[in-house]
Amino acid sequence: MCDYSLQHVASRAAKVQDRLITATFPNSITRGFVAVGEPGVAVCLLPGTEIAFDNDVECQSAFRLFRPRKIGQRLARFRQVDANQPSVHHDALEFPDGQVVLVTRLRPGQTATVLQLPATAARPEIKPTTTVKRGETAGQSA
Numbered sequence: 001m002c003d004y005s006l007q008h009v010a011s012r013a014a015k016v017q018d019r020l021i022t023a024t025f026p027n028s029i030t031r032g033f034v035a036v037g038e039p040g041v042a043v044c045l046l047p048g049t050e051i052a053f054d055n056d057v058e059c060q061s062a063f064r065l066f067r068p069r070k071i072g073q074r075l076a077r078f079r080q081v082d083a084n085q086p087s088v089h090h091d092a093l094e095f096p097d098g099q100v101v102l103v104t105r106l107r108p109g110q111t112a113t114v115l116q117l118p119a120t121a122a123r124p125e126i127k128p129t130t131t132v133k134r135g136e137t138a139g140q141s142a
Helices: none
Strands: 011-013 019-024 031-035 042-044 050-053 075-080 091-094 100-102 111-116
Touching: 031 042
Parallel strands: 011 042
Antiparallel strands: 019 031, 019 111, 050 075, 050 111, 075 091, 091 100
8 A cells, every 4th residue: 555645646556676776755755665667656555565675674763863773674575554543644564573563664775675565364255145935945845
């Protein structure tokens, strides 16, 4: 998904093996992902998408005057947080050690690869039902 503040930015869905870069978008306070060679086009991840960064992830500290902090992790799963609050950032990464970091807090310029998209539930085939009248069993008629 792409965060609410990227609704005015061109976007596309992520694909397995996409090479991504964390980026800041023009006219937006939000950071997100773009594909290598596609600057300005936000790449939207579905909750459950797994990505691997080339190096340990870095994010901005709460105060921009401080240096970026290293998360100490390279693998992450995309998720959304605070879904009940419409005007806040929702896109986040969850790391194997349990840390959750908003995507908009990631330091720009970090590279990653989409490893796996979330599994989608297969819809069962709906078969026509047999109507049985009272006093009958399926396959028999009175």
